[in-house]
Amino acid sequence: MNEGIGVFRELSREQREERLRRSGLAAALEKESAEEGRERQGRELLLQNRASGMYRPRGNAESPPGPGSPQLCCAVRVHDLRPLQYRLTGAGAAMGAASVWRPAALPFPGRSAEAPPGPGERAEQGGETGPLLRRACRTAVRALYALGLDSGEAELAALGGGRFAVLAVRPATAGRDGRLPEPYASAEAALRRALAGEPGGRPGLLMGMDPEFLVLREDTGRVVPASRYLPRDGVAGCDAGPPGTRGLFPVGELRPAAQAAPRALLAQLRSAARLADRLMPDRRLAWRAGGMPLRGWALGGHLHFSGVQLTAPLLRALDNYLALPMALLADSRASGRCPRYGTLGDFRLQPHGGFEYRTLPSFLVSPSVAEGAVHLGHLIVARYEELQLRPLDSERAHRAYYAGDKEPLLAVFPALADDLRRLPGYAAAAEAAEPLFRRIEAGLTWDESEDVRELWRGCDIIDNSMKRHGGEPWQNTRQ
Known part of the structure; x- marks a missing residue:
């Protein structure tokens, strides 16, 4: 305690x-x-x-x-x-x-x-x-x-x-x-x-999600309420937006059914994205994701877990081993979510007995980011007692996280990655995690100005991982 x-x-x-x-x-x-x-x-x-x-x-x-x-x-x-x-x-x-x-x-x-x-x-x-x-x-x-x-x-x-x-x-x-x-x-x-009473490795762990996205008309750059095309409920739906948009439900949201295996959850996410695409016949509509693709529009990538007892050490493991790497990959605009959204340890209890981890930005910005977030999130929750590093406890790293300052976070990242690699079960997550780790080391970040609709339309799951038919938008922040 x-x-x-x-x-x-x-x-x-x-x-x-x-x-x-x-x-x-x-x-x-x-x-x-x-x-x-x-x-x-x-x-x-x-x-x-x-x-x-x-x-x-x-x-x-x-x-x-x-x-x-x-x-x-x-x-x-x-x-x-x-x-x-x-x-x-x-x-x-x-x-x-x-x-x-x-x-x-x-x-x-x-x-x-x-x-x-x-x-x-x-x-x-x-x-x-x-x-x-x-x-x-x-x-x-x-x-x-x-x-x-x-x-x-x-x-x-x-x-x-x-x-x-x-x-x-x-x-x-x-x-x-x-x-x-x-x-x-x-x-x-x-x-x-x-x-x-929890068995080792938590074989009964279930995982779900509800990542958000914005719908824009590319020729005008204006937000189109997702509620014009998507229902309130269902796997591809709409949700409330920031203050001033009450009653419009402008934000799109994908809600795949909870699954025990990361691969199965990602398959459901792909299906939800394709359903949302079909429900929007207007091809002039673009999708934006990430942390804050437009000023004032904060988006989240919420992960849901059940079959595990929520504890403060579990939340701190998610903050340090998942939210910190995601912050290193994020477009500089994403830090604008804080502190209204995206605070460390942001959670919500669910009526079914599980909880929702609400700190991450929307990982719909890229299929590979979504794949890494799901595999790492599942692994961290299953094995969090073995993850003891807490770099975000330090004032320097804590301040850097909220300021969007990547250098102090980059300095502590290698030890976190090594800790994850030592976990039992990391081999199953490595194909999704290692590409993200390499991008962090190379100083690459996602680009929230890009349309991600085509990425998800051309995404398949082959041999346990997401395969993209076309490049993903990454930018080098060290040039």
Whole structure:
């Protein structure tokens, strides 16, 4: 638990704030007291000040409102990406004394933030803060993860518009007797039991995806809503777009059925792409993919996994061994997704019990990139315990990832590639992975200005790998 506790302790308060902001979170961290851990009496006084509306953190333009404002302040306890408990620590003058700890529940995706609380989700203050508390739980999980922690407590203050500022982060630590306090001890025991039941190599692993693409009219360069040609549902469909496009469903999306083997999933992806092509009889329409092929249009390549227990070490393995190499291959425009999209460790739980990894850009930019992402993603999730390198924990690499600065990432890539090559099962992924590794070493990146529709129309799967009838768009960034 808390494999990154050393990272957290090495960061100064200013560095922690900067890292949270890079990760898309507002932050106004409190200054720590000289003693390790505050006395209980002093902490309770701080909570009472918040409850009466007298507290206001300093040092951030997005600080919570001042005295008398009806803001929500709360604390959330998290264990390994899951919120365990929350308590209200202030909600303006109307709050009164700080509340007791209550069970927290992170709802399944697809539930609107405005939806009424479900079973086990209690709305406070007459139901007004129920949606805010659910968002607070998500913010707490993201804050701990961004600072290298798996488990601990985050204190938050509502900013308005469903956003929260992070006021404090405290890791969960064992007491002098070596035991974790509750509720962390029970949660850790349950996690260990779940992991003990997973067989080696995870033969029951299933993998799916829903990569996105834009539809453009080449002669005008204007986006054509995918909903004109593709249904909302189905393997070739459409999805919502950025703010300002509500109700139009302008983004195309391919949703092949989940499969146990990467090759089978890629065959389904090819079929979905060909179906989308047939549903668009106008040959003047081009497809664009990648991270941000047009300004303001961020695209994702989401991978779905089930048959595996989601853990923070698994997410960190995907970040370091998959998202980092993809960042090296990406067009420079792709970094524009961050931090609204493409943040490290971005995940969403699914109702079927699996999870969706949402960090990657759309790998539809090239059949070979899609092939490499699928094979490597499957291998990493199946064997993540054996992948222990965490270069993105360092400030230099973390900053470089969000800035789109490839040189610091390139310096750590060879060790990651060697680690992957040592894994049992890498031989099955090598034909897809090695071409991408060679392109990284040569300084090649994909070109998001190119039409990828023809690439997918002329793509077949032969001898376990995708074969393209025609060249792929790559550009040399070192010339």
